[in-house]
Amino acid sequence: SVSKTHSFSSPISGRGANSAYKYRKYKSENIGLGFVSQGNVPGIESAYLAMDTEEGVEVVWNEVQFSDKKVFKSFEERIREMFENLMQVEHPNIVKFHKYWLDMSESRARVIFITEYMSSGSLKQFLKKTKKNHKTMNVKAWKRWCTQILSALSYLHSCDPPIIHGNLTCDTIFIQHNGLIKIGSVFAEAIHGNVHQHRDEVRNQHFFAPEYGTAGDDYAIDIFSFGICALEMAVLEIQANGDNAVSKEAIDHAGQSLEDPLMREFIQSCVRTEAKTRPTAHDLLFHRVLFEVHSLKLLAAHCFINNQYLLPENCVDEKTKSFDPNGIMAEINHCDRPGIHLKYSHVSPLELDKFLEDVKNGIYPLMNFASQRPHPIPRALSLSQEQMETVKTPTPEPQETETRKVVQIHCNLEANEEAVDILSLFLKMDDRLHRQLSCDVLPCKSILKH
Numbered sequence: 001s002v003s004k005t006h007s008f009s010s011p012i013s014g015r016g017a018n019s020a021y022k023y024r025k026y027k028s029e030n031i032g033l034g035f036v037s038q039g040n041v042p043g044i045e046s047a048y049l050a051m052d053t054e055e056g057v058e059v060v061w062n063e064v065q066f067s068d069k070k071v072f073k074s075f076e077e078r079i080r081e082m083f084e085n086l087m088q089v090e091h092p093n094i095v096k097f098h099k100y101w102l103d104m105s106e107s108r109a110r111v112i113f114i115t116e117y118m119s120s121g122s123l124k125q126f127l128k129k130t131k132k133n134h135k136t137m138n139v140k141a142w143k144r145w146c147t148q149i150l151s152a153l154s155y156l157h158s159c160d161p162p163i164i165h166g167n168l169t170c171d172t173i174f175i176q177h178n179g180l181i182k183i184g185s186v187f188a189e190a191i192h193g194n195v196h197q198h199r200d201e202v203r204n205q206h207f208f209a210p211e212y213g214t215a216g217d218d219y220a221i222d223i224f225s226f227g228i229c230a231l232e233m234a235v236l237e238i239q240a241n242g243d244n245a246v247s248k249e250a251i252d253h254a255g256q257s258l259e260d261p262l263m264r265e266f267i268q269s270c271v272r273t274e275a276k277t278r279p280t281a282h283d284l285l286f287h288r289v290l291f292e293v294h295s296l297k298l299l300a301a302h303c304f305i306n307n308q309y310l311l312p313e314n315c316v317d318e319k320t321k322s323f324d325p326n327g328i329m330a331e332i333n334h335c336d337r338p339g340i341h342l343k344y345s346h347v348s349p350l351e352l353d354k355f356l357e358d359v360k361n362g363i364y365p366l367m368n369f370a371s372q373r374p375h376p377i378p379r380a381l382s383l384s385q386e387q388m389e390t391v392k393t394p395t396p397e398p399q400e401t402e403t404r405k406v407v408q409i410h411c412n413l414e415a416n417e418e419a420v421d422i423l424s425l426f427l428k429m430d431d432r433l434h435r436q437l438s439c440d441v442l443p444c445k446s447i448l449k450h
Contacts, residue, residue, distance in 0.1 A: 023099075023114055025050045025061045049117065052098075057117075059098060064111040072109035076102070079111060085163060092362025093152035095174065095184035115184065120177055123233070124170035131236040139260070141179070143290055144363070146230055148181040149173065150290075151365040153226060153281035157219045164218065168225035169207040170232055180361050206238070206246035211275050220275035223284070227270025234258055234267070262289040294366060301359040302366055309408075309428050316356070320349040405430040413441070 025048045050061035066072040072079075083100045090096075100113035123145075130137065156163040165183065174182045209224035231254055232238055238254045240246045251271070258264045266289045272278050285291065304311075312318065323329075325345035333339040358364060408428040415421050421441040428434050 022052060022054045023050050023059065023061060024053055050114070052114075058119075060115045060117050062113050062115060064113075066109040066111075069104070069109045072104075083111070083113065085159070085161070089156070089159075089163070091152055091155045092180070093148045093182055093365070094155070095182045116182075118174040118176070118182060118184070120175060122171050123173040123175050123181070123229070126175050127170065127232065127236050137234055137236060139263075142230075142233055142263075144179065145175075145181050145233060147285065147290055148362065148365065149183060149226060149229065150281045150285050151362075152181075152183050153219075153222055154285065157222070157281055162219065165222045165225070166212075168222055168229060169204050170229055171204065173229065178358065178361060178363065180363050206248075206251060209275065210273060218275070219280060220278045223270050223278045223281065224275075226281070226284075227267050230270065231255060231267050234263060260289070262287075266290070297355075298359070298364055298366070301356055301364075305356065305360050306408075309426075309434060310410075316353060317349065320344075320347075320352070404433075 046063050048061040050059050051057075052059050080102070083097075086097045087100070095118060096116040098114040098116070100111060103110050103112060153165065153168075156165060168183065172184050174184060176182070207225045207228045209221040212221050212224075228238075228251070231251065235254045235257060238246050239250050255264055255267055255271075258267070266284070266287050269279055269287075270284070279287075323344040325343065327344050328341050329344055330342040331339055406427050407430050410426040410428075412424045412426075413421060414424075422438055423441050424436065424438040426434065426436050
C-alpha cells in the first residue's frame with residue numbers, strides 16, 4: 001500500500017522542496033538498501049522504499065533526525081552546503097543523489113533526501129553467499145572491484161572542496177548483477193555526532209581508522225576503510241570474536257593469509273596506523289597489483305562511447321554486417337615462422353555489444369586519467385512551503401528555467417549553395433535529449449575570420 005508524502009505545515013527548504021510531493025513513500029517498508037544501509041549510518045532513522053511519480057522509478061526516501069534543534073540551526077548552512085555539493089556528484093560508481101529538503105517543526109529537525117535504489121544488494125551480502133557456496137574470490141574480479149571503488153574515491157577526494165566519504169564499509173558498497181560497483185552513504189562530519197545515535201555497530205568498527213572522529217578528518221580515513229574492504233573482498237570474511245568485534249590480530253592474520261605478496265603489500269599500505277603514510281586513492285590506482293596499460297580495445301570503446309551521439313544508434317550492427325567474415329583486419333608477419341592473421345570472424349558482435357555496454361555503465365573505468373567534477377549549476381533556492389502558498393501563479397505559467405547540463409558542443413560553420421554562411425551548433429545534453437541549432441551569419445570577406 002502507498003501513502004502520500006507528509007503534508008508539511010512547517011517551513012521546508014532546500015533543493016527539491018517544491019517537488020517533495022512527487023515522491024510517494026511506501027508504508028512501513030523500512031529497508032537496508034539504497035544510498036544508505038539502515039543501522040550503519042548514524043542518524044538515519046529510517047530508509048523507505050519510495051516511488052518517483054514523475055519518472056516512474058523506485059527510489060530510497062531517507063530521513064536524518066537531529067537530536068537538538070539549536071545544534072541543527074548552527075550547522076544548517078554547512079548541512080545545506082554539503083547536500084548541495086552531493087547534488088553535483090556524478091560518477092558511474094557512486095549511487096545517485098536526487099533531491100533533499102530540510103524539515104523544521106516545533107518538535108523536530110530533520111533532513112530528508114532521495115537517492116537511487118540499489119536492488120541487487122550490498123557487497124557484504126554477496127561475499128556471504130560466495131563463502132556459503134565454498135567458493136574463493138576471483139583475482140580478476142577483486143582487481144576490477146578495487147579499481148571501481150578507488151575510481152569513485154579519487155573522484156570524491158578531487159572535488160573542490162574535497163568530499164570525504166566517512167562511512168565506507170562492505171554494507172555501504174553495492175554490487176549490481178552486471179558486476180558494476182557503486183558506493184553510497186556519503187556524509188560529512190557536519191552530520192556525524194549531531195544526530196540521534198543508533199546502537200553501536202560493533203561488527204563494523206574495524207572499518208574505521210584509529211583517528212576517525214577527530215578534528216580534521218581527511219582522505220586517509222577513507223583509504224583505511226577501503227583497505228579493510230579490499231581485505232574482506234579477498235578473504236570473503238574476517239573472523240570476528242565471540243562478541244562480533246573484529247580484532248586487530250584477526251585483521252593481521254587475514255592479511256598474512258594472502259598468497260599474493262603484491263596484494264598483501266597493497267592492503268597493508270592502506271591500513272597503516274599513521275594516517276600521513278597512507279597513499280591516496282589516485283596513487284593506489286597505479287599500484288602494481290592493479291595498474292595495467294589499457295588495451296587499445298578499451299581506449300577505443302571509451303572514445304566510441306564519448307562520441308556515440310555522432311553515430312547512428314545501430315552503427316555497430318550495420319558496420320559488422322558489411323564486413324566479410326573471412327576478411328583480414330590485421331596481420332602479424334614473422335621472418336622465422338608463419339604469420340598471424342586476424343579475421344573479422346574472430347570478433348563476436350554480441351560480445352562487442354556487451355563490452356561496450358559494460359564500458360558505458362562504468363565497469364571498466366580509465367584509471368590513468370583524473371575524473372573532472374561537473375561544474376556546479378547555479379539555481380535559486382526553492383521557496384519554503386509557507387511562501388509557496390502565498391505566491392499566486394501567473395497565467396500563463398512562466399517557462400521553466402533550463403537546468404540540464406550541456407555535456408558536449410560541436411560547432412560547424414559553412415557556406416551553402418547560395419554563398420550564405422550558416423552556423424550550426426549540436427548540443428549533447430546530460431539527459432540524452434540533444435538539440436541542433438542553426439542560423440545565418442552576416443556576410444564576411446573570409447569565413448576563417450568568423
